[in-house]
Amino acid sequence: MSTVNYADYLGDSFDPTSGEFDESKAKQQARDSKDTFNILLSGATGVGKSSLVNAFFGEEIVEAGVGKPITQHLEKVEVKDKGLVLWDTKGIEAKDYHETISQLDSELEKSFKNVEHIKDVPHLAWLCIDSSGARIEPRDIELLNLLSKHNVPVVIVFTKDMGEDSDKFIEFATMEVNKTHSSAITPRFARVNSVERRFSAQFLLPVSGLENLLDMSLKSMGLGKKNAAEALKKAQRIRNKVRLDAMISGAKTKVHIASAASATAGASPIPGSDAPIIAAIQSKLIYEINCEFELDLETSTATTLITSILGVTAIAQIGKTIVSNVIKFIPGAGSFVGGAISATTALAITEAIGHAYIMVLENYFDEITGDIVLPDNTAEILNMFKTFFQKP
Numbered sequence: 373m374s375t376v377n378y379a380d381y382l383g384d385s386f387d388p389t390s391g392e393f394d395e396s397k398a399k400q401q402a403r404d405s406k407d408t409f410n411i412l413l414s415g416a417t418g419v420g421k422s423s424l425v426n427a428f429f430g431e432e433i434v435e436a437g438v439g440k441p442i443t444q445h446l447e448k449v450e451v452k453d454k455g456l457v458l459w460d461t462k463g464i465e466a467k468d469y470h471e472t473i474s475q476l477d478s479e480l481e482k483s484f485k486n487v488e489h490i491k492d493v494p495h496l497a498w499l500c501i502d503s504s505g506a507r508i509e510p511r512d513i514e515l516l517n518l519l520s521k522h523n524v525p526v527v528i529v530f531t532k533d534m535g536e537d538s539d540k541f542i543e544f545a546t547m548e549v550n551k552t553h554s555s556a557i558t559p560r561f562a563r564v565n566s567v568e569r570r571f572s573a574q575f576l577l578p579v580s581g582l583e584n585l586l587d588m589s590l591k592s593m594g595l596g597k598k599n600a601a602e603a604l605k606k607a608q609r610i611r612n613k614v615r616l617d618a619m620i621s622g623a624k625t626k627v628h629i630a631s632a633a634s635a636t637a638g639a640s641p642i643p644g645s646d647a648p649i650i651a652a653i654q655s656k657l658i659y660e661i662n663c664e665f666e667l668d669l670e671t672s673t674a675t676t677l678i679t680s681i682l683g684v685t686a687i688a689q690i691g692k693t694i695v696s697n698v699i700k701f702i703p704g705a706g707s708f709v710g711g712a713i714s715a716t717t718a719l720a721i722t723e724a725i726g727h728a729y730i731m732v733l734e735n736y737f738d739e740i741t742g743d744i745v746l747p748d749n750t751a752e753i754l755n756m757f758k759t760f761f762q763k764p
């Protein structure tokens with residue numbers, strides 16, 4: 373683990389001269405530091421791209437995002453809180469689709485060249501094809517070639533899957549793609565039905581294939597895109613246990629970084645100068661954990677929680693005697709010497725806060741919806757936090 377200096381960690385959210393902490397800047401930093409999963413969506417109008425995205429990432433996704441037209445044929449939709457960026461292509465079904473493809477080509481070229489925005493490249497593409505279609509269109513093959521040229525892994529998604537009725541076309545289309553497609557990257561195939569459809573009182577075609585699409589998408593990204601794969605696990609709403617594990621793991625990484633940063637503050641030789649810095653680091657850490665768990669940072673519960681949690685740990689009160697009383701609850705905190713918080717102590721307290729807070733959030737995870745649902749009663753949350761925090 374590389375050690376982060378506290379000044380770098382806090383950036384412009386902390387003013388070392390006045391000792392002032394800027395909450396809103398820290399929140400913004402926490403939001404910006406969340407990894408994103410960037411997915412390129414392609415397919416003709418009406419093929420079911422939006423329905424798929426909504427079913428896969430949660431109902432409100434398409435409306436929630438802020439769309440920004442990049443070119444006439446490409447729109448980027450950012451859903452920051454979810455760590456999700458959609459690149460939505462438009463007009464691929466038009467007769468002059470070559471125009472669309474060449475615009476996409478130069479856009480991809482640009483994004484991969486721009487090293488300053490290296491995070492801002494598509495990690496995966498879903499190329500959507502309607503299962504009820506009659507043939508594979510040449511434009512789909514051209515798109516596939518284009519994506520392969522830029523090393524964007526592709527999952528071909530057969531949408532509106534009607535079970536056995538779709539078998540024939542999908543089998544044929546898969547063969548066609550494998551035959552015509554000449555590239556080092558082998559596309560993967562998935563079939564989905566993203567909208568429940570009722571044919572009669574007795575017969576309902578359920579939503580299907582989304583689990584398989586998730587597994588395939590994760591596989592397609594391979595080892596080189598670990599952060600993006602973790603972001604996908606957090607953003608998806610298909611396997612909630614996978615989502616929870618990814619949120620916990622992301623939050624733990626944030627805890628390690630913040631703990632290391634607070635150790636560098638604890639090592640400060642000026643007595644009394646370290647407490648406000650450590651409190652600022654811990655506040656930012658709570659924001660970061662909230663982001664990992666996709667909790668709204670602006671609710672009153674979130675604000676009350678932070679104040680109360682840091683109140684429990686007493687660092688925020690700067691009273692050194694209170695700190696020394698708290699130390700004995702913290703495993704491995706070491707001794708508390710001469711009024712200054714040692715590097716080891718600072719590290720141990722920050723770790724203890726982080727891990728206790730993660731356990732609290734895990735406790736409020738709803739396995740059905742995949743959301744963290746906090747009670748309005750912050751005292752209840754705080755009591756749980758205290759239990760975890762003081763547990764050796």
Ligand SMILES: Nc1nc2c(ncn2[C@@H]2O[C@H](COP(=O)(O)OP(=O)(O)OP(=O)(O)O)[C@@H](O)[C@H]2O)c(=O)[nH]1
Nearest residue numbers: 416417418419420421422423531532565566567569
């Ligand atoms: N039964 C069923 N209907 C679907 C499915 N996917 C989409 N639809 C329906 O097909 C229509 C078009 O779906 P959209 O998701 O809007 O398609 P789109 O690709 O986003 O379309 P554009 O944004 O116009 O390019 C809607 O009426 C959907 O309800 C599916 O998997 N199964």
Ligand SMILES: [Mg+2]
Nearest residue numbers: 418421422423
């Ligand atoms: Mg759409």
